[in-house]
Amino acid sequence: MIVRVKAVPRSRRTAAVGVQDGAVRIQIAAAPHKGQSNAALCAYLADVAGVRASAVRLRRGSSGARKLIEIDGDPAAIGARMARLAAGLP
Numbered sequence: 001m002i003v004r005v006k007a008v009p010r011s012r013r014t015a016a017v018g019v020q021d022g023a024v025r026i027q028i029a030a031a032p033h034k035g036q037s038n039a040a041l042c043a044y045l046a047d048v049a050g051v052r053a054s055a056v057r058l059r060r061g062s063s064g065a066r067k068l069i070e071i072d073g074d075p076a077a078i079g080a081r082m083a084r085l086a087a088g089l090p
Contacts, residue, residue: 001078002059003045005067009037014044016085023066024086038062045069048085049078 004023011027018025030040042056049056051073061067071078 001071001073001075001082003069003071003082005041005045005061005069007037007041007061007065007067014040016048019086024082032063035062038067041067042069045071049073049081051078 006020006023006025008017008025008027009030009032011029014027014029016024016026026041026044028037028040028044030036032038038058042058043053046053046056049071051071055072057070059068059070
């Protein structure tokens with residue numbers, strides 16, 4: 001499954017805060033230095049999707065705010081969890 005993300009680094013905490021232009025807006029606590037924010041984003045999405053960290057990869061946008069993230073696993077289950085994330089539900 002591919003997830004479009006609008007990443008906002010250097011935030012107080014890592015959390016999804018809504019949808020912006022068709023992408024899930026996620027605030028990331030890590031700084032964008034040497035890939036730290038990308039790693040934190042992938043770890044956060046793995047936790048939310050209920051998959052292991054190695055199942056989440058950055059497909060596009062390593063240095064920009066708009067990213068495409070690929071998540072391996074059951075598309076129905078991951079889709080349901082991502083929909084709850086985008087809606088701001090726990």
